[in-house]
Each structure stands twice: as structure tokens, then as C-alpha cells.
Amino acid sequence: MTHAGSLTVEASGASTLVQDLGRPGLAHLGVPASGALDRGALALANRLVGNPDGAAALEIVAGGFRARFAAETWFAVTGAWGELRLDGRRAAPYAAARATPGSVLELAAPARGIRYLLAVRGGVDVPRVLGSRSRDTLSGLGPEPVRAGDVLPIGAPPEASVPLLDQEAAFPPPEGPVTLALLPGPRADWFADAAHRALFDGEWRMSEQADRIGARLLGETLARRVGGELASEATVPGSMQVAGDGRPTILLADRPVTGGYPVIAVVAAASLDAVAQMRPGQAVRFRHA
Amino acid sequence: MSRRLLPSGEAALLVECDSLDEVLALHDALEAARRPGVVELVPAARTLLVSVDPERMPLESAATWIRRIPAEAGSRVAGAHAETVTIPVVYDGADLAATAASLHVSVEALVARHSGIEWRVAFVGFAPGFGYLVSDEWPFEVPRLDAPRARVPGGSVAVAGAFAGVYPRQSPGGWRLLGRTDAPLWDPAASEPALLAPGRRVRFERA
Known part of the structure; x- marks a missing residue:
């Protein structure tokens, strides 16, 4: 299988996990559904880069994340709202952006919310376990937590192109109550x-x-x-x-x-x-x- | 038999029964007549969670389906899990002698009973693939260890309360260890990842 690219993680922050929509239907075998906690953010990030809603993405708690793209790659960050930088320049949250080979993406501590969802066009292409690429933190199923030095393969780009979205009806998490x-x-x-x-x-x-x-x-x-x-x-x-x-x-x-x-x-x-x-x-x- | 339907969010109902036997019977009946839109049937000691995709099966339809399905406690419905699984056991567990003594039986009698009867997987909990096995022919109530072990090896054959079980993987645990098995209990890559799925019938045999 050929990969369109990969993401080399240089800093993984407090917790970075691969998540998709989980593995529902196995609770009778003692297996929780798992999957992204903020499912709307996962779907939005995926749509922004033309992926199916349930493509595997990274769920990154509280920022402190840095990673290098091996090839030209569209990506989008949703969920928590905070400062992101691509090669040191500010990039817009909740929007598709294009990384070039060697580009470094950094996510700072969020101003609002706590869990970023980082989708890459093609999805994070690690092996599925029981039908899902989600890390189940209770049972220890699915891909190991992401650590600095990990190279995450990126899947082949989907059929759909990167959509020319104007602002989707999505709002950052509230600051107040x-x-x-x-x-x-x-x-x-x-x-x-x-x-x-x-x-x-x-x-x-x-x-x-x-x-x-x-x-x-x-x-x-x-x-x-x-x-x-x-x-x-x-x-x-x-x-x-x-x-x-x-x-x-x-x-x-x-x-x-x-x-x-x-x-x-x-x-x-x-x-x-x-x-x-x-x-x-x-x-x-x-x-x- | 009575079934109380309790709310559990927009996509599930929790059905409460009077006994574990009724849960098993209802689970068998619903499993045998499973409909599109049913996402999950999750049995537990007194309840069965029926979760649905509300777009394919609205909760009201699920409620009617559950209320009307005939189910007799103790009846045996043929299905995917009708065949009996045999688990070979080496009866040399760390708690074997003490458990027999606490039940006022010999080790030989305890092993003969454990390996001589048909068990049934009532439900799965605690860890992926950890089946809680019950049998009408198991007369014992075995207290858990006062202090759970930090590490119970995978394949440990154990008892606690009215249940028997096998630890699928190494984990902490407070059940009393009677022996061990090499049977493949949990394999996420297999088409049926859990050997001891709810409804399955089980026999232990001396290896």
C-alpha cells in the first residue's frame, strides 16, 4: 500500500491519540465503543479536508503538539480553539490549510476547549483493531498513544476534493458557563x-x-x-x-x-x-x- | 415474567428483569429475532441494554418489540452460540485447596463439579472477553479474595460469587484461582474475538 505521506510527531503534549468514530456494537463482548470524544469536531475536521466524516484523526489534549509533514498534505484543526502555527506562521483554526514537504505544525495551549482534532487529508492510516483505529484507553485496544518520534502514515487521498467551504456553521467551545x-x-x-x-x-x-x-x-x-x-x-x-x-x-x-x-x-x-x-x-x- | 423498560438516552432502553434467568431468556429471544436498527444487546446481571439506531428503529418501535417478544426463562433458543465450547483446564490454581476447604468439600469434589457441569455465559464485563459463567448445577457461593491480586495471569480459571470465569489477559483480579487454560479466549484479530460471548455454553475438562 502506498501512502500519500506521513506525519512525524516531534512533541505529543499531554495526550495525543488516534481516534475515529470507534467500534460500536461490541459492548456485549466487554469492549467500549471508544472513538473521538468530540464527534462533531472530528466530522468537521474531516469534511474540511474532503475526508469521510469518520476518517481517523488525532485527538490532542491541551496542545503542546508539534509534528512535521513528509509530503504536501491538507490538514484542518477543529475542536479546541487556540493558536496554530505552520512553519512559525499563524494558521486559521477550523479551516483547511496545505502543508508542504517538511512543514512543521505546532498547536499551542488552547484558549477555549481542551481537545483539538487534527485531520489530515487521507486520514491517519494505522491498522484497525476490531474495525476501528481508535485508541481505547480503558481496554488498551487500538494504536498505542502517540509519542514524540512516532511516524504516522497518512492514507491515500479520498475521491472528494478539498471543499471550498465558506465558514461552516461551527463555533469554538464557549469560554463561560x-x-x-x-x-x-x-x-x-x-x-x-x-x-x-x-x-x-x-x-x-x-x-x-x-x-x-x-x-x-x-x-x-x-x-x-x-x-x-x-x-x-x-x-x-x-x-x-x-x-x-x-x-x-x-x-x-x-x-x-x-x-x-x-x-x-x-x-x-x-x-x-x-x-x-x-x-x-x-x-x-x-x-x- | 416481568420486564420494566427504563430510559437510557435517545438511542437505548434498559430492560430490567426479575432474575438473571429471565435476562438470559430475553437476550436469546431478542438475539434470535434481531432486527435491522438494533446496534447492541448488552446483558448484565438483572438488565439488558438494547441500543438502536433511532433513524432505523425508533425507540417506540424498540419498546413494542421488546414488550411483545415471547421469552421463557430456561428455554433454549438455537442460535449462533448454541454449540458448546470445551475449555481444557489444568487444575493447579493457587486458591484451589483453600477454596475447596472453605466450601467444605474435597479438592477432587470441587474439580469434579466445576468440570462436570454445563455452564453458560451470562454476560461479559470487567475486561474485553471476560465472560461471567453461570450454571444451575453449581451450588457454591464463593467470596472474592479480601485483597485482589495485582496480577492474575491470562488464562487463569477462577470462581467468585455464583460465577465462574477465565481471565482473558493478565490483569488485576479478586477471583479465586482454580486452574489455568491455554484456550484462546480473546483475539481482536479473529472474526469472533471473544471465545466466551453471551449465550455460549461452556464445559471445562481436565487437561
């Missing part, structure tokens, strides 16, 4: 009325404990009405489980396939990408979907 829509969870009735009021009326903050498995929130404790243990049951991305200490965690793409804490609510699909971009300390409010 984020509002997330919630649907009732399977165990909503395990919680006291006061817990539901606290959830929807209270002030919440994203904690430092936020990764691809789940994002823990800071705020009031959510009191249970029903005591006792819950037999482990399957969850979905966005399930908000409440641990024994009354603190909620939003479960994300790499969560274990089953969990033993009751799920009070489920983040609506339309709000899930926003969770992926929340920074520690950022304010969040919940509304009914």
Missing part, C-alpha cells in the same frame, strides 16, 4: 427530589478528574431515596452515574461497558461534544432536554 441538556436516566427514581432540584438548579463545575472514561463534576451531593447496591448494568455515552459519595460523573466513550452506580440522567447526544471540550473549573448548568 456551558449548559447541557439532560434526559432522565434509568435510575432517576433512586434519587430524592432534592437531588433532582440540585441537579437542575445548582451550580456545577468540571473537576480535574476528567478523561476519556468519564468526567467528574463538582457541586452539591445528590442524595438517594433508594438505598442498597445496584447490580452492574450497561451504560451509554453520557450516562451520569452517581457514586456512593453523591458525586456525579458523566461516563464517556472509553467507560467500562457496565457500571454499578445508579444513573440519574443521560446527557443528550447534542450536548455530549460540549462535555469533551470542558476545562477543569469551568461552570456548567443542566437543563431538561
